[in-house]
Amino acid sequence: MSSVFASPQENGWQKWKAVWARNEALSLLVLLAGVIALFMVIEPTMRKSSVYWDLLRQVSPTMVAAVGITLLLLSGEFDLTVGSMLALTGIVIVDTFNRTDNMWLGILAGLLTGLVIGAINGTFVTVIGMESLMTTLGMMFAIRGLVYVYTNQTPIVDQNRFTQFTRLWFKNFGPVPSPIIVALVLVALAYFLATRTEFGRNTYAIGGNANAARVSGINVRRVKFTLFVISGLMASVAGLLYTAQTDTGYFNAGLGFELEVLAAVVLGGASLAGGQGNVTSTALAVLIIGTIGKGMRLMSIDTTQQLLVIGIVMLIAVYYHRIRKQTAARLTQEAYAARQAARGNVLA
């Protein structure tokens, strides 16, 4: 009980601990730095900067989709359609290319797909009142199935070979790959939306307590509907980037992508119950998972065995979050007790 009388701020170590515990993004940054440092020590190729630019290119579709899901999850709703969306968007884009010979129409059609699917999901959940996890699980199978039916399980190749389109994936601005620029712009927009606007505050409020939010005059349905549309749109942007990589619409694209994205979101500290989490943390979590995958590939660890490591890392990371949150809560309590003690309030 001696710690009760020592204000945490007096001790240098304690002070840093408090900063770490109270800042989620910072704690993830520490984790990311640790992972990178570890790989730099054991794998010499991980010391090259080109590896990291490459990594940023590869994680960008996941980052875009994960940010959309994070915003939606803040309000307490799920979207499992992102994996199927990756396939659908690719098919729609390349098919429109082939039918219209116009690149911009194809891209537009791809984005429109996300908008429409997001709106359908949103209508099911907010207008009819269906549960989002179940609804988007159904939509996930329905979309994937329609892709199978439409393509008859054969890839659709871009006959025009729009090299301009593939630049979306391969072009570099200096050392910076273009897809990560798209991703970071969207992360920044999402960050702004979540933290600096009324819409963002309403989203957090709904996730914290939907009934309280409704009673205090927030239009819960409209906010959730908008979030579904945003999530759909983000998924189609991820599909756009993914498709630019091969210039081909694959019917099997993004199988299991929804769980991969969800893993990153959860690693970023978002709560599945809603109300907790933030966009920056999700982006950092995507980087952490990406770095581990990249590092293991460079160490030529079998792709299949990487799953094992990623699973273990996920468990450790979630536990790390728990400890951090507990530390934050304890520090707050101790600071409160110390303040009360300083005032001579013994009962506290």
Added chain:
Amino acid sequence: MSAEISTPARSVGASGQSSLQDFLRRLFGSQEGVLFLIVAVLWLYLMSRSDVFFTQRNIGVMLSQVSMIAITGFGMTMLMIAREVDLSVGSMQAFAGVTAMQALNESHSLIVGLLAALAVGAIVGAINAGATLGLKISSFIVTLAMMQIVRGLAYTSTNAAVQNEHKLASFKKVFNGAFIENPVRIPNPVLTMVIIFIIFGLILSRTTFGRSIYAIGGNPEAAALSGIPVNRIKAICFIITGMLAALSAFMLIARMNSGQNNAGFGFELQVIGSVLLGGASLAGGKGTLVGTLLAAVLLGTVNNGIVLLGYNSNWQTAVVGLMILTAVFLDTMRRRMTGQS
């Protein structure tokens, strides 16, 4: 949440009415009833459209395929009633199967192979329980991680598949044989499914243990305060789910005649889809084995019907999705009309 406020027992209002009305009310008033109706209509339709559908052979094959999802689904139902979930059952199809086939090849004994599968299931279930309940991390996340870990273990233990090197005659009969031939031939997987359905159905509805599961899912704090050993019961549910998933895996390797390390990809979502379709909820406290069974049969019938009626089999995935959407839609409308929230 207002969802906690339940309507008074419906049978009270129905007491004065005729038994037909009462029957109809029950049929439309529950997820199981609606599912039963859909399955019945679908079966009648398929019988009228195809001569092959209602034959002993076709129904047997269809239900054999359903049995793997249903058996895993029974465990998952108990777990989801207790407000937990297990996403690792798909990877389990691979890992338990691969391990069992290796054990079969080493031992040339069916029992040892089966025990190896069940042991893998129990261990993975225990790890899921330990991480969820001990470290207090959401089971969704724990089992999402375990899904990767178990899949990784399956990949590590074999490059592609473990072939059948033991050539046990009894092994093939696990999936293709029938212990009961008369008066109707009941394939072994279907028999297993029925036995497990009865055992766990009785446990869930007739024992303190079963009632405790519902109590925990309905309100964990209240259950704990009233002396129910919450963690122990949840742990048992995790282990049961793991073992039933492993049993499905054993039937799968008998069907494939090899233990494949990429088996069961996406299986977890099919199982969870069936359980949710059967009336369970992620929020816990709800769900029955009958519902899960009917949902699994429904999805199996749809797949079977698509093939029998000569439609493009690419429609199967889409129709599964549309069935889930329809069921959720009907359930939502039903609850709106009966005033449940």
